[in-house]
Amino acid sequence: MPSHGPELRKFVAPEVIFGVGSLQLAGQYARKLGGSKALVVSDPGVAAAGWAQQVLDSVEGADLASILYTQVSPNPRIDEATAGAGVYAEEGCDIILAVGGGSAIDCAKCIGLLSAYPGDIRDFLGVDNVRAPMPPTICIPTTAGTSADVSQFAVMMDSEVKRKRLIISKAVVPDLSLIDPATLTTMDAFLTACTGLDALVHALEAYVSLGHSPLTDVHALEAMRLISSSLLPSIAEPNNLAYREKMMLGSLEAGLAFSNASLGAVHAMAHSVGGLLDLPHGQCNALLLNGVVDFNYGHAEQRYRDAAVAMGLEVGGLSPGDIRKALAAEIRRLQEAAGLGGGLSQLGIHRTEVHELAEIALSDPCVVTNPRQPGQRDIEVIYEESL
Ligand SMILES: [Fe+2]
Numbered sequence: 001m002p003s004h005g006p007e008l009r010k011f012v013a014p015e016v017i018f019g020v021g022s023l024q025l026a027g028q029y030a031r032k033l034g035g036s037k038a039l040v041v042s043d044p045g046v047a048a049a050g051w052a053q054q055v056l057d058s059v060e061g062a063d064l065a066s067i068l069y070t071q072v073s074p075n076p077r078i079d080e081a082t083a084g085a086g087v088y089a090e091e092g093c094d095i096i097l098a099v100g101g102g103s104a105i106d107c108a109k110c111i112g113l114l115s116a117y118p119g120d121i122r123d124f125l126g127v128d129n130v131r132a133p134m135p136p137t138i139c140i141p142t143t144a145g146t147s148a149d150v151s152q153f154a155v156m157m158d159s160e161v162k163r164k165r166l167i168i169s170k171a172v173v174p175d176l177s178l179i180d181p182a183t184l185t186t187m188d189a190f191l192t193a194c195t196g197l198d199a200l201v202h203a204l205e206a207y208v209s210l211g212h213s214p215l216t217d218v219h220a221l222e223a224m225r226l227i228s229s230s231l232l233p234s235i236a237e238p239n240n241l242a243y244r245e246k247m248m249l250g251s252l253e254a255g256l257a258f259s260n261a262s263l264g265a266v267h268a269m270a271h272s273v274g275g276l277l278d279l280p281h282g283q284c285n286a287l288l289l290n291g292v293v294d295f296n297y298g299h300a301e302q303r304y305r306d307a308a309v310a311m312g313l314e315v316g317g318l319s320p321g322d323i324r325k326a327l328a329a330e331i332r333r334l335q336e337a338a339g340l341g342g343g344l345s346q347l348g349i350h351r352t353e354v355h356e357l358a359e360i361a362l363s364d365p366c367v368v369t370n371p372r373q374p375g376q377r378d379i380e381v382i383y384e385e386s387l
């Protein structure tokens with residue numbers, strides 16, 4: 001938002017408990033929030049890693065009943081949320097616990113919305129269109145990336161039209177987030193890379209967003225510092241809790257920043273690609289990041305300089321043009337070292353699809369806060385250069 005005169009700022013966040021062992025508080029807090037039967041939403045991978053069972057055990061230990069729902073795809077689908085809301089109603093649940101990455105958490109949020117106001121999730125799309133508050137909701141994130149556990153965003157796949165749909169509302173901020181860095185130790189290198197780069201993009205897009213404020217800047221900069229210094233070490237040493245803790249904290253801070261400042265063209269374009277081909281969200285972001293930074297650079301020069309400093313680059317004495325090159329090189333270095341180099345064509349995107357992808361990206365709510373307003377051709381060029 002441009003700064004003309006006094007501005008009002010708000011900052012929304014759930015209650016957060018951060019630290020190894022916080023997952024074990026799930027049952028106790030479910031009881032505190034008044035629950036008697038919990039729908040525990042997870043996905044098959046997280047369940048196989050054992051984290052869902054630990055949450056179920058904690059819930060049982062607090063004398064609450066529970067039922068596990070794991071019908072959640074990596075890009076969760078609207079019909080999976082609708083089916084989950086059916087289970088919630090049939091089983092007489094009164095609280096939702098989500099344990100997983102963005103997929104399980106976004107699906108759980110939509111189950112909550114549909115449980116409070118049955119119907120079609122498409123009725124709630126866009127900004128502030130939610131009709132009724134969700135039931136009490138606790139999130140236990142198992143990736144350091146999406147920060148759906150603290151954010152005002154829920155993203156679902158509309159398979160019928162191959163598009164990602166966004167719900168943006170403070171009504172989808174959960175009551176509580178139990179953030180336990182130990183859950184990150186079961187992520188493989190590819191998931192660590194995809195989610196970690198997603199978190200870095202959250203911080204960078206929030207920092208240059210037209211909706212940024214001093215309340216979000218402090219979190220965005222700290223997130224960039226933590227993620228850029230801990231991503232590669234956490235891939236190299238997956239069981240090193242010190243690195244995992246820094247990544248989890250970086251992801252949390254990036255989430256607090258973007259939830260309140262919103263995002264930009266990288267996310268708008270990544271949603272479009274991810275919707276068409278059902279691809280990993282963080283990988284789409286990673287491949288589009290440099291193209292968007294290059295497009296935006298002249299409209300947020302000082303902000304990108306701050307970002308370069310937060311990412312550990314020495315910029316003293318460098319011209320704006322040299323800082324731009326150094327930042328681009330650092331982003332490329334991180335992507336390639338994390339195993340996410342290359343271009344969109346390797347993921348199956350063709351030049352013939354660029355026009356339609358750009359049209360969809362331009363209608364994404366995230367494009368509104370990009371520091372430079374792109375037109376159809378601008379977006380097409382960024383896609384073409386990212387192929
Ligand atoms: Fe993201």
